[in-house]
Amino acid sequence: MPVVALPHPLAADWAAHLSRDRRRSVHTVRAYHATADRLLAFLSQHWGGAIDAKALAAITAADLRAFLASRRGDGLGNASAARELSAVRGFLEWTGTASPRLRGPKVAKGIPRPVAPADVIALAEDVAEDAREPWIGARDWALLLLLYGGGLRIGEALALTGAAMPLGETLTVTGKRAKTRIVPLLPQVRVAIEEYVRQCPWPLLRTEALFRGARGGPLDPAVVRLSVRGARARLGLGERTTPHALRHSFATHLLGRGADLRSLQQLLGHASLSSTQVYTAVDAAHLLDIYRHAHPRA
Incomplete structure (x- = not known):
């Protein structure tokens, strides 16, 4: 069953940091904000309680694998799952949480196709x-x-x-x-x-x-x-x-x-x-x- 991401103040604070301090594009901020919201909503359901920065310190590689599995259930391919994991790592680092070691999905690197x-x-x-x-x-x-x-x-x-x-x-x-x-x-x-x-x-x-x-x-x-x-x-x-x-x-x-x-x-x-x-x-x-x-x- 897909996890419905509800607005979370921690995710909103991260989005503000990305926009104000990192000068990320509007599109990037929107996408990363959504990823953080999804992660927090998933963990709240997965752990059965409210999630804050302190609670995130307990996250494990198994938790991240479960989160990615739930996203796979939403139809994510390898490239999208890799981007999702990258955003999660950035979010956890911002909260002061050491991201668990987890190998991301293999993504075939596309070669640019030039026009003659x-x-x-x-x-x-x-x-x-x-x-x-x-x-x-x-x-x-x-x-x-x-x-x-x-x-x-x-x-x-x-x-x-x-x-x-x-x-x-x-x-x-x-x-x-x-x-x-x-x-x-x-x-x-x-x-x-x-x-x-x-x-x-x-x-x-x-x-x-x-x-x-x-x-x-x-x-x-x-x-x-x-x-x-x-x-x-x-x-x-x-x-x-x-x-x-x-x-x-x-x-x-x-x-x-x-x-x-x-x-x-x-x-x-x-x-x-x-x-x-x-x-x-x-x-x-x-x-x-x-x-x-x-x-x-x-």
Whole structure:
């Protein structure tokens, strides 16, 4: 029988800590808060009593296994169970409880699937041509080139404001946990953004979003994903061709060109080098060949 997680003040305090002190994203705080609530509700039922920080000191590996088993009963797969266990460990550590030693479920590490440079250009062109107004087409072209040419996450690109103008040779990007990094701005990308700004019917204010929606508000990432989905269907590209896949393509193509992992880590804004090392699994020789023939920096 699934355990219904009820709001718990201890979990709420942890969520506040994650948001205020750790500067975690809203999505992460919401997910980790829910995990802590579920754990506390489970233990209350499992042990038959109220749970506070002092009571948590008695938790054992068997208790954690029972909790994960209950979550498995809710339909969790290996990857989700591993994330749940990671959140539980963080919560227990925050309460001052030593997390019992427990091996997490095995999760097969996925290898990034890059989009060939020619397909990136075709995708961006198709999205732009399908736009209902010329300025929207210019916007979409500039945005997709920025994702590929700068390795930005879509959220990072859409968080840019008019303060980024006028553009120079680099761009300051705010990534996860409000960390900023400097990324080179390719001439082709700079020209595309400047052309979009020239055509945009909305006034460009320093505090307003750089990329605007059809009605002038900040562009919704769901709109971008929907446009890419339509273009990949028309072009016969795979389902993995998403806005985020353009970031993977940026990384794998640069690595194939000879970029070192440390430099790539900085360009991508990864907190850990292990996050960047996954790109070494890609066939560098093949990527170098297509990069030389089609990449704008070749």
